Amino acid sequence: MTGQLERSAPPSRGLTWRQSWTSDLGASLVVFLVALPLCVGIAVASGVPAELGIVTGVVGGIVVGLLPGSSLQVSGPAAGLTVLVADTVAAHGIGALGVIVLGAGLLQVLLGLLRLGRWFRAISPAVVQGMLAGIGLVLILGQLYPLVGRQQPATTGEKFAGLPGLDPLTASAALGLLTIVAMVLWRRVPGPVGKVPGILVAVAAASAVATVLDLDVPRIEVGSLTGVVSLVDFSVLDAGVVGAMLTFALVASAESLFSAAAVDRMHSGPRTHYDKELVAQGVGNAVCGVLGALPMTAVIVRSAANVDAGARTKLSRVLHGVWLLVFVVLLPGVLSAVPLAVLAALLVHAGWKLLDVRGVARLVRADRAEGGVLLLTAGLIVLTDLLTGTLAGLLAAVVKTAWDVSRLSVVVTDHGEDHHHVAVRGNATFLRLPRLLETLEALPDGRVRVDLSDVRHLDRACGQAIEQWAAQRVGVELIRPRERSGTGSPDRRRTPAEHHEHE
Template identity: 60%
Template sequence: MPGTGTFREDFGASVVVALVALPLCVGVAVASGVPAELGIVTGVVGGLVTGWFRGSSLQVSGPAAGLTVLVYEAVRTYGLPALGVLVLAAGLVQLCMGALRLGQWFRAISVAVVHGMLAGIGLVLIAGQAYALADARAPAGTLGKLAGSAELLGRADWTAVALGAGTIAVLAAWRRMPDRLRLVPGALVGVAAATAAAALLRLPVDRVRVTGVLEAVAPPGWGDFGVLASAGAVGTVIALALIASAETLFSAAVDRMHDGQRTDYDRELVAQGFGNTLCGLLGALPMTAVIVRSAANVEAGARTRAARILHGGWLLLFAVALPGLLEVVPLAALAGVLLHAGWKLLPARQVAALWRTHRGEAVVLVATASAIVATNLFEGVLFGLGLAIAKAAWETSHVHLEQVWEGEELRVRIVGNASFLRLPKLLDELDALPRGGAVRLDLTGLRHLDHACLTALDGWERDRAPLPGREGVS
């Protein structure tokens, strides 16, 4: 049970986190193509349910921009009723991974792949929300959206663009405000300002459509589970589970901001799995731990998990008592919030730093992001992981020759890891050795020798063997 000695700090932090989470919950839901209330439902579950688990004390969970692309594609492909089944199955996968203590393995994922994933998500988010900002119909697919961006200028509703741009300007400027003012989240200020301007000036822009929390919650029926017979749906489940888990455990970086309890990766994975299972039963959005809300929680002075539990209560109170307020929020303002979030996901500094120090890692990052834009989130991440593994295999397969003359015999010591990846280079260096004298291969310096290299060295030795009356390999 959270301690009572820190209730004042946790109570204040919970209000701040709820104000940060509210526009993001609604914005992520709208961008995912589902009713706005479902985003709030996921935020409530992330607080009131997942918040009780001991995996992490200060991480805050809810719907995340990082899953928007995947959820949107899933809803478009399989329909809204199937979303609950997919999220439920993903939650069960997370529970199994946590029970098998696989949480620690997520720490082994290449940082370049993680940043590439976030960059790809940011690019897809920007491409999609640019149309929402302009109140224009978006083409299908990210490449289609990018290709149609030139025509967007001619179709844009400039009133909506002004509201969205104003929201982004408030978000950018709010970081430079005094600390006392920044206790109120910039996203809330930006959306509130845009909403007030649209209401006072009676601007004809699209607004959030509200059906009510109880009406929006639609638990999946037995017939909806048939979607899992599709290989594509199973791939979506795996992608949801892996990406939500990776983003959750990546958000554990918030531990660096406080001196409290460190994150237990396996327990946190179980907590997320339980939360997503419940979200699936409610037909809501999937959840992850979100770095923005978690950082706001720490910065607001939270001390225990009571803050994240209470933030879920504030979201529930808002959804039940004041749902009508959502109907006056312009969609362009929420698009501005998500555009700003997408921009912050682009790791420009990390790419520049990696290019100066580890160019191979920079290539993996850019390639992962590009693959996500060109295909989809799941395939793009798999491509990035494969590229990172191939890069690691290449870098660890270094092999070189050391030549030492011992009288009239040349001893060639092969040092390193002799794998098929370096076989062409190894054979070229062996073929370049002086011919006519005795050569002795010394394999004691090899840490690894695969079958392909062993076979090739045997063949090279036979080819180099001396003819009758001549010296050769000893």
């Protein structure tokens, strides 16, 4: 979906109110049909009741849908947060989920009000891609178990250890394979029939096969929303819970704003206002937290379906939330016909798209250092957790950038046995200080001219080191960087040793 860069028509330009309403109504139904199985599947994979996923979808549609920020982006529970939610519930219990999501939402609102939304776009693409790839790997690894009708183990090590024992010949595995094949092949169906969402076709086909053949496979259990909604409990607050709030806020904000950038490339309507969108996402998460539901982000799958279905205004995403609410209130029993293996297949497919093997391969081939940051981020997310992997990736990206921008050229030219010229060009930072000092200290006694006029940046560590080296020698002339001179010409100054020699 993210690869679709074609721009659709502007949301409402040149259309009557009736035409816009008709387009938004049709798009809302498409998004509803795509969102319903994903809301349930993400909740089940996160280790919480299925109803909580629908609550988040309703809030994402109605509450966030009415707020300013983005007009065509659709919010709800996201596959990218599945791993984080599952780990949090396992560590702190489902009772802590509400206060964590509430705190994360309030942090997002604060970040948006401080106009920090745009800065999320400055995160290294390698870290972002590595984060998504790591989440995709963990998601696939965990969902392979329900895909074949097994309960997934609690730890990553146990999940890896149990892979050889998975039986691919079970009824659940057959239904999961049917779901994935149907989704992949449906894209090739031409004409108006092909406009029907592939997710809907796959879920309906696999569920129908399971019902007709009366297969004994685990299925979804959905009750009333009032039975699972619980008000936030502040008694669980501790350092771990506060840390989880921060993690949720940062990851959810990044995913929402990256999605906004991708959705903006799909249409020619109004662009996303990142700070307002961050506030909207925060308000939505705060409401979800109060209700004890899952956290939300903007979701690229639903957003792309919204654009492709011809949505013109934010009405389509609001209506999709209304349809979710009406469905779970009036027809909750319909979902009980859907096997868990079918939902697991949807999430395996979503994990594969997050992994984006081709994109990873392209980045590794184009820039090995960037590829290393990506692989480090993804690997640590799989082996440790999302926060550790992402922070390590950000640190690696900062170090790589610092190394790249500190390129320094030091050229020594001999003008006789006792006269040397040292030309320094580039960025003289502490990262290159050892090499610079080694070159200077290796020079024999005699007159030395150190030309720093082509240095673009001279940090304090390098400046002080060069001054100290020059002060300890006789016959050193420093030509300082041009920006240090008020006239724009090189600023030539004698060192203390030269002053002593001159006197």
